[in-house]
Amino acid sequence: LAKTTQPISMDSYEGQEVNITCSHNNIATNDYITWYQQFPSQGPRFIIQGYKTKVTNEVASLFIPADRKSSTLSLPRVSLSDTAVYYCLVGPFSGGYNKLIFGAGTRLAVHP
Amino acid sequence: DTGVSQNPRHKITKRGQNVTFRCDPISEHNRLYWYRQTLGQGPEFLTYFQNEAQLEKSRLLSDRFSAERPKGSFSTLEIQRTEQGDSAMYLCASIELQGVGYTFGSGTRLTVV
Numbered sequence: 001l002a003k004t005t006q007p008i009s010m011d012s013y014e015g016q017e018v019n020i021t022c023s024h025n026n027i028a029t030n031d032y033i034t035w036y037q038q039f040p041s042q043g044p045r046f047i048i049q050g051y052k053t054k055v056t057n058e059v060a061s062l063f064i065p066a067d068r069k070s071s072t073l074s075l076p077r078v079s080l081s082d083t084a085v086y087y088c089l090v091g092p093f094s095g096g097y098n099k100l101i102f103g104a105g106t107r108l109a110v111h112p
Numbered sequence: 113d114t115g116v117s118q119n120p121r122h123k124i125t126k127r128g129q130n131v132t133f134r135c136d137p138i139s140e141h142n143r144l145y146w147y148r149q150t151l152g153q154g155p156e157f158l159t160y161f162q163n164e165a166q167l168e169k170s171r172l173l174s175d176r177f178s179a180e181r182p183k184g185s186f187s188t189l190e191i192q193r194t195e196q197g198d199s200a201m202y203l204c205a206s207i208e209l210q211g212v213g214y215t216f217g218s219g220t221r222l223t224v225v
Binding site: 034041042043044045046049085087093099100101102103104105 | 116145147152153154155156157160168201203204205212213214215216217218219221
């Protein structure tokens with residue numbers, strides 16, 4: 001599975017837009033990009049998945065450039081409850097076939 | 113269905129004792145995964161099942177670890193002769209065959225003293 005690199009931590013303030021970028025230079029043709037969110041003492045929660053261009057749901061947007069070597073998770077107007085660890089994963093996840101390989105993630109702290 | 117359920121939520125055990133954790137996945141999900149997470153790290157894959165068949169085991173899963181999923185429903189993870197290094201959060205996740213996102217349980221936090 002392609003290795004990912006993302007910032008260890010980020011800080012933001014309530015109401016701001018937060019963009020977390022993930023690098024995945026060795027992404028394969030059949031790989032998807034998936035983001036999970038994890039709060040303390042809970043399991044990760046699926047946020048969004050995409051293959052190319054832009055994907056948007058009620059929680060976040062995922063921007064993927066044409067070369068797919070990076071991706072950006074965008075959280076609009078964050079609140080204190082968005083303080084969590086965010087994981088970027090890359091792999092052929094379609095159909096739930098493969099195990100997930102997590103890195104250390106990005107710790108987002110949202111301040112009042 | 114209220115999601116993936118894991119029991120117990122917390123377990124404290126003395127070194128050398130055996131422990132067993134249970135995971136009840138979402139009922140229509142064919143695949144079930146076990147992960148282990150230590151403080152400050154992302155979850156690490158341990159093993160997964162498709163229905164009752166255990167299809168892959170990580171090298172992290174030593175001989176002291178065993179997992180089962182009888183009848184393709186709930187799953188158990190047993191650790192024999194626990195060591196302090198086994199202290200971690202043990203997470204279970206499930207997904208249906210054509211699903212997109214995995215659903216994780218809240219985990220079982222094991223402390224070996």
